Amino acid sequence: MQKILIVSLALASVTACSRHRPARPTPVSTATVGQCVDPSRAGVTSKRPSPRHADRDLDGDGEPEIVIADDSLCTDQGNCYWNVFRRDRAANCHRYAGTIAAQVIDRLPRRGDGGFHHLRGWWRLAGDERVLLQEYQYRHDGYRIAEAMICRQQGDDRLECAPDGH
Numbered sequence: 001m002q003k004i005l006i007v008s009l010a011l012a013s014v015t016a017c018s019r020h021r022p023a024r025p026t027p028v029s030t031a032t033v034g035q036c037v038d039p040s041r042a043g044v045t046s047k048r049p050s051p052r053h054a055d056r057d058l059d060g061d062g063e064p065e066i067v068i069a070d071d072s073l074c075t076d077q078g079n080c081y082w083n084v085f086r087r088d089r090a091a092n093c094h095r096y097a098g099t100i101a102a103q104v105i106d107r108l109p110r111r112g113d114g115g116f117h118h119l120r121g122w123w124r125l126a127g128d129e130r131v132l133l134q135e136y137q138y139r140h141d142g143y144r145i146a147e148a149m150i151c152r153q154q155g156d157d158r159l160e161c162a163p164d165g166h
Contacts, residue, residue, distance in 0.1 A: 027073060027081060029099055033142030036093035043083025044099045045070040054082065058107065058138075059115045063087070066094060067105075077124040078103045084143055086116075098143035100136055112138030119143060129153050133161070 031042040040051060050071040055064040065087070069080035081101055085094040102121030110118045116138035123132040130152050136143040151161040 031096040033096060033098055035096050036088065036091055037096050039066045039068055039085045039094050042096055044073065044081035046072050052080065056107070058117050079123050095141065097141065100143060101134065113140065114138065
């Protein structure tokens with residue numbers, strides 16, 4: 001699994017470049033998973049964050065978790081680093097639950113620890129016909145990459161992905 005994480009981070013770093021922005025290294029989070037933080041300034045952010053919210057209920061309790069990206073770090077293809085925060089009522093704070101690298105995030109039916117849904121991030125690669133799909137599972141108080149694959153999107157929106165081992 002660690003090998004997949006390293007490969008996917010390297011791919012995300014290489015493909016984050018666009019025709020208008022120079023390539024940048026993959027940003028590093030300012031927080032550790034489980035840490036009580038200020039969601040407006042924690043996670044993968046710049047020194048002067050420009051927040052873009054996509055809050056949604058990830059654990060099924062009827063209240064949305066904070067999902068926020070720093071718009072200044074998004075690519076021209078619309079890929080962003082979405083920081084996820086869960087409310088900890090006992091500690092009266094928001095805890096950092098990880099960062100999802102994606103243009104689009106799908107909430108999957110499978111669930112992890114605490115009832116949090118697994119997520120799939122779609123990272124649009126250069127050329128607009130290939131995507132990096134990364135599945136995130138909620139374990140040990142945060143989202144972690146569990147699987148990654150590169151797929152080609154066809155004209156009819158079908159995805160062709162290489163089977164395991166190819």
